[in-house]
Amino acid sequence: MTCTQCKLELPVYAVVCPQCGAAVSSGTSAYYSYLPADTPAWPRDPREASGPSLLVNSAAVQNAAATSAAQARPGSRPNRWLTAIAVLLLSCLLGAGFTVGLLWVHGYFAPKAPVRSVRLPSQAPAATATAGTQNSTTNVLPTPSSFKPLSNASSQSLGLTLSLPQDWVEGQLNTSTSGVKTLTLDPPQSLSVPLSLLIVQFPSDANQAFPSAHDLDQFLIQNFAQATSLSNPQALTNTPQTRTVGGQDWSEDDVSFPLNNNQSLHLVTLSVMYKQHYYSLQFYASNDVFDEAMQKYYNPMLDSLHFTA
Structure with missing residues (x-):
């Protein structure tokens, strides 16, 4: 449709020419308007109704909507996962730090408990011959004449x-x-002859550092090796894994340390949890007299052990 005055192309719904203000003849329009004759024409783009300010506000709204949509898209999920993973790693580090700190505070990283000197044999003990045998190693160790109890202070x-x-x-x-x-x-x-027996009582919170008595055995074996400068311990599989001492079943671990004189040192480590406390026993002897030392010294001492509390 064309304005009859200025020849401007008009939309079919135009009532008044927006350029010259001439009324559009109703006879040339395909639509009937209920608006008064002096009503401005309806803008073709709704954003033009309020001028440039509305256009600016509309653009700002669109930008804000686009930003919100971008944040809501699945692409933003990795940020949340990264945060969750960071929190998980931090929790693991804190847990590991607590365990390591507990071990350090209680001196479990230093050879405190089993530190002691070990008299290693420079040569094999002389054998005492008995009737009907040759080079027998029996009766190498003196038989105890009697036994005495621990002091009251140590026992209590x-x-x-x-x-x-x-x-x-x-x-x-x-x-x-x-x-x-x-x-x-x-x-x-x-x-x-190298002989010794060590008694250890750990504080009640040691169970947080050692999940089981066997784990404590392994730690004490490593600690013994560091304290005595021995190396290459070999686990002995033909020994019992548990031993009953004082009415309790103790975890037992036996290892053998090679010595420079073609001998070895047999180390026995026993540990048990009793009334919230770990107790450990460690004793040793050179391999050539170990059985005799067990019979004459260690077994009687183990058989006499009893908890008083």
């Missing part, structure tokens, strides 16, 4: 009692700042 502090050979020496009971108690029982200096 450790919560157990035990008898040791009369000529053996009870060491000083040591208590670390973390609450680890250690007591060493040694034969007289005149006996050149």
Whole structure:
């Protein structure tokens, strides 16, 4: 449709020419308008109704909507996953740090509990010949004439009692700042064979560092190796895995350390959880006298152990 005055092309719904203001003849329009004759024409683009300010506001609204849509798209999910993964890793690090810190505070990374000197044999002990045998190693170790109990102070502090050979020496009971108690029982200096028995009582929170008595055994074996400068421990599989001592089943781990004189040192480690405390026993002897040491010294001491609390 064309304006009759200025020849401007008009939409079919135009009532008044927007350029010259001339009324559009109703006879040329295909639509009938109920609006008054002086009503401005309806804009073809609704954004033109309020001028440039509406266009600016509309663009701002569209930009804001586009930004919100971009944030709501699945592409933004990796940010949330990265945050979740970071929180998970932080939790794991905190848990590991707590465990390592607990071990460090209680001195489990330092060779405190089993630190002691070990008299290693420079040569094989001389054999004592008996009737009907040659090069027999029986009766190499003196037979104890009697046994004596632990001192009352050690017994009360450790919560157990035990008898040791009369000529053996009870060491000083040591208590670390973390609450680890250690007591060493040694034969007289005149006996050149490497023998010793160590009693350890751990604080009640040690079960957080060692899930089982076997784990504690393994730790003490490594600690023994560091304290004595021995290496290459070989696990012995022909030994019992548990031993009943003081009415309790203790975890047992036996290892053998090779020595420079074609001998080996047999180390036995026993651990048990008793009334929220870990108890451990460690004793050793050279392989050539180990069975005799068990029969004359260690078995009687183990059989005499009883918890007092």
